[in-house]
Amino acid sequence: MKLVVTQENLAKALQVVGRVATGKTPLPILNNILFRTDKNRLLLAATNLEIAITQYVGSKVETEGTITVPARLMSEFISNLPKGNVTLEADGTKLHIKSGTYQSTINGMAPDEFPALPEITAHQEMTLAPSVLKRAIQQTVLVASIDDTRPMLTGVYCHTCEGTLYFAATDGYRLAERSLGVFEQELRAIIPAQTLQDVLRVMTDDMNEIKLIFDENQMRILLDDIEITSRLIDGIFPDYRQLIPAKSDIEVTLRKDEFTRITKVASLFARESGGSVTLKASEADQRLSIHSVASQLGENTSEAEAKVTAAGQVTLNSRYLIEGLGCIDSPVVTFSFSGKLAACILTIAEGERDYKHIIMPLKS
Amino acid sequence: MKLVVTQENLAKALQVVGRVATGKTPLPILNNILFRTDKNRLLLAATNLEIAITQYVGSKVETEGTITVPARLMSEFISNLPKGNVTLEADGTKLHIKSGTYQSTINGMAPDEFPALPEITAHQEMTLAPSVLKRAIQQTVLVASIDDTRPMLTGVYCHTCEGTLYFAATDGYRLAERSLGVFEQELRAIIPAQTLQDVLRVMTDDMNEIKLIFDENQMRILLDDIEITSRLIDGIFPDYRQLIPAKSDIEVTLRKDEFTRITKVASLFARESGGSVTLKASEADQRLSIHSVASQLGENTSEAEAKVTAAGQVTLNSRYLIEGLGCIDSPVVTFSFSGKLAACILTIAEGERDYKHIIMPLKS
Numbered sequence: 001m002k003l004v005v006t007q008e009n010l011a012k013a014l015q016v017v018g019r020v021a022t023g024k025t026p027l028p029i030l031n032n033i034l035f036r037t038d039k040n041r042l043l044l045a046a047t048n049l050e051i052a053i054t055q056y057v058g059s060k061v062e063t064e065g066t067i068t069v070p071a072r073l074m075s076e077f078i079s080n081l082p083k084g085n086v087t088l089e090a091d092g093t094k095l096h097i098k099s100g101t102y103q104s105t106i107n108g109m110a111p112d113e114f115p116a117l118p119e120i121t122a123h124q125e126m127t128l129a130p131s132v133l134k135r136a137i138q139q140t141v142l143v144a145s146i147d148d149t150r151p152m153l154t155g156v157y158c159h160t161c162e163g164t165l166y167f168a169a170t171d172g173y174r175l176a177e178r179s180l181g182v183f184e185q186e187l188r189a190i191i192p193a194q195t196l197q198d199v200l201r202v203m204t205d206d207m208n209e210i211k212l213i214f215d216e217n218q219m220r221i222l223l224d225d226i227e228i229t230s231r232l233i234d235g236i237f238p239d240y241r242q243l244i245p246a247k248s249d250i251e252v253t254l255r256k257d258e259f260t261r262i263t264k265v266a267s268l269f270a271r272e273s274g275g276s277v278t279l280k281a282s283e284a285d286q287r288l289s290i291h292s293v294a295s296q297l298g299e300n301t302s303e304a305e306a307k308v309t310a311a312g313q314v315t316l317n318s319r320y321l322i323e324g325l326g327c328i329d330s331p332v333v334t335f336s337f338s339g340k341l342a343a344c345i346l347t348i349a350e351g352e353r354d355y356k357h358i359i360m361p362l363k364s
Numbered sequence: 365m366k367l368v369v370t371q372e373n374l375a376k377a378l379q380v381v382g383r384v385a386t387g388k389t390p391l392p393i394l395n396n397i398l399f400r401t402d403k404n405r406l407l408l409a410a411t412n413l414e415i416a417i418t419q420y421v422g423s424k425v426e427t428e429g430t431i432t433v434p435a436r437l438m439s440e441f442i443s444n445l446p447k448g449n450v451t452l453e454a455d456g457t458k459l460h461i462k463s464g465t466y467q468s469t470i471n472g473m474a475p476d477e478f479p480a481l482p483e484i485t486a487h488q489e490m491t492l493a494p495s496v497l498k499r500a501i502q503q504t505v506l507v508a509s510i511d512d513t514r515p516m517l518t519g520v521y522c523h524t525c526e527g528t529l530y531f532a533a534t535d536g537y538r539l540a541e542r543s544l545g546v547f548e549q550e551l552r553a554i555i556p557a558q559t560l561q562d563v564l565r566v567m568t569d570d571m572n573e574i575k576l577i578f579d580e581n582q583m584r585i586l587l588d589d590i591e592i593t594s595r596l597i598d599g600i601f602p603d604y605r606q607l608i609p610a611k612s613d614i615e616v617t618l619r620k621d622e623f624t625r626i627t628k629v630a631s632l633f634a635r636e637s638g639g640s641v642t643l644k645a646s647e648a649d650q651r652l653s654i655h656s657v658a659s660q661l662g663e664n665t666s667e668a669e670a671k672v673t674a675a676g677q678v679t680l681n682s683r684y685l686i687e688g689l690g691c692i693d694s695p696v697v698t699f700s701f702s703g704k705l706a707a708c709i710l711t712i713a714e715g716e717r718d719y720k721h722i723i724m725p726l727k728s
Contacts, residue, residue, distance in 0.1 A: 300466070
């Protein structure tokens with residue numbers, strides 16, 4: 001293998017594929033990146049057996065071939081080189097790299113030890129604008145569980161219900177559901193949260209429409225020259241919709257920035273109590289107040305003007321509330337609840353409510 | 365005590381003094397900040413018994429008084445409040461804080477438990493422009509030792525020699541000396557590195573001339589409304605000047621950015637060998653090359669054009685070299701050495717050499 005590629009393109013591609021090759025693994029070859037020529041392109045690939053990322057880079061190929069080299073050293077080395085042409089030349093399992101006055105030899109491993117890249121047959125297929133996919137992931141992946149004892153909850157549930165496509169996630173304490181419009185095919189896929197984090201990481205604003213392909217056990221996301229192929233999580237996602245209250249007794253509507261600020265201030269006094277803050281809606285005063293107590297340190301009450309339909313109070317984890325507010329795409333939000341025990345809902349105050357963020361109350 | 369102060373000024377002052385009140389300490393009162401009215405000003409003070417920081421804040425004082433409150437909670441609370449007036453009212457050891465729709469009570473401690481703030485008598489006194497002091501600290505504090513077994517080396521030695529003021533520091537492996545011009549008084553003070561880090565932290569570009577006052581055991585730095593008072597380190601600083609070579613056999617002059625880049629690239633291959641890289645000056649080629657070997661991973665040679673007065677090679681710690689280059693204020697640097705064993709010197713290539721950065725070679 002001998003080829004010439006620009007430092008800029010190679011460094012970018014190494015960043016994209018490198019992440020999955022830098023984890024702990026019992027198989028040393030998985031810490032390597034596969035390089036393989038393909039006509040006038042260079043394919044870079046890395047996998048941890050759960051997820052595989054590949055990217056094509058335009059290059060001037062003199063001799064075809066393939067090699068694998070350690071991801072971390074290769075990425076750091078290339079990203080520190082000056083801009084311009086880089087020559088890669090494989091000699092057995094050694095890769096010689098030249099760029100201006102820099103020359104290095106990196107010891108690789110034979111490519112035949114590298115796992116075969118996953119194949120996929122499209123059972124379902126959809127196309128989404130990058131901005132839509134990005135926000136849908138951000139609004140749901142946040143509440144996916146990090147507890148591996150319930151693997152189904154560590155992913156985002158991508159499914160259809162009555163002809164509409166939804167992304168949903170829950171960790172048992174909170175729940176987020178984003179509707180993504182009409183989708184006629186039947187789909188029930190639990191995408192690992194880490195896969196979606198990788199999609200966010202490699203996504204850029206100037207990308208074309210993004211294609212998602214599903215088969216029974218895998219999915220592939222095509223982002224211009226990048227392909228991410230991931231296993232899906234086995235199992236049946238819980239019937240989360242029964243946790244979403246059909247209606248609430250109390251609706252509080254206020255500015256999102258004020259709601260966020262009074263919650264943040266209250267949370268400073270809630271460290272001893274695991275973040276527990278008590279929200280009190282006053283119909284008479286048309287105000288929402290948040291109270292928190294730190295027995296040793298002091299106490300706090302913060303208030304904001306709000307449109308309140310009925311009086312009531314509820315105790316929540318302040319971190320969940322702050323993170324939930326960050327998911328609402330509107331300067332004015334509606335917080336709906338029904339007393340101390342029922343689930344609370346955050347939505348936009350006006351317009352199409354295609355996103356719901358549910359938080360379970362704490363015992364108070 | 366009752367007073368009104370702006371959130372902006374109070375938040376800034378809490379940031380300045382708060383750092384020294386947030387360390388681990390067996391005395392709980394040292395995690396508190398002292399508030400004390402002084403006519404139409406509010407004094408904030410914190411100390412860890414090694415260093416005390418005070419700042420005055422303009423305020424509308426209704427009732428004089430004093431109280432202490434936990435630094436961390438108070439800082440975080442005030443910095444999260446909206447801009448505008450904040451009312452502070454002490455009630456015994458409780459501090460009531462009001463700002464618009466926010467009200468909190470923070471439990472403090474009686475101010476009579478707070479240590480007396482240090483007094484100082486000026487034996488020596490100097491004034492420096494903020495930009496000059498800042499750079500002199502940055503160029504020396506970096507090489508101060510972090511090894512507490514040799515306490516003298518954990519500070520910056522501020523001293524006079526033949527009527528010139530110097531800042532100097534060394535950890536035994538490298539040494540930095542900055543000359544700061546004429547100073548007629550005799551001075552030998554070892555300032556703790558942490559004190560100088562605090563000076564860098566609170567210094568802003570718009571400050572007036574900075575005054576430094578020394579007595580036998582303490583120093584004080586006056587930065588506008590801020591006063592930092594620190595103990596000095598006991599002991600006699602080693603006679604470091606004998607470590608600075610009077611002349612070197614080989615001088616290599618090259619662009620600082622290229623020297624930095626080839627060293628960084630070489631350092632990637634030097635992780636297994638504790639950062640060891642070998643520099644080779646070639647008089648015939650008028651080049652400096654850096655070579656590094658990672659037995660498992662590969663090897664690297666990077667070169668840069670240079671003005672070389674004689675051939676030679678030396679092995680150095682690449683991190684020391686990169687950090688040393690960062691201290692040189694010039695686009696072109698001169699690297700002087702005399703073979704494998706003698707100390708190496710980094711200086712600016714042309715102009716007044718008021719800064720020297722010495723690095724001891726590694727055995728190769």
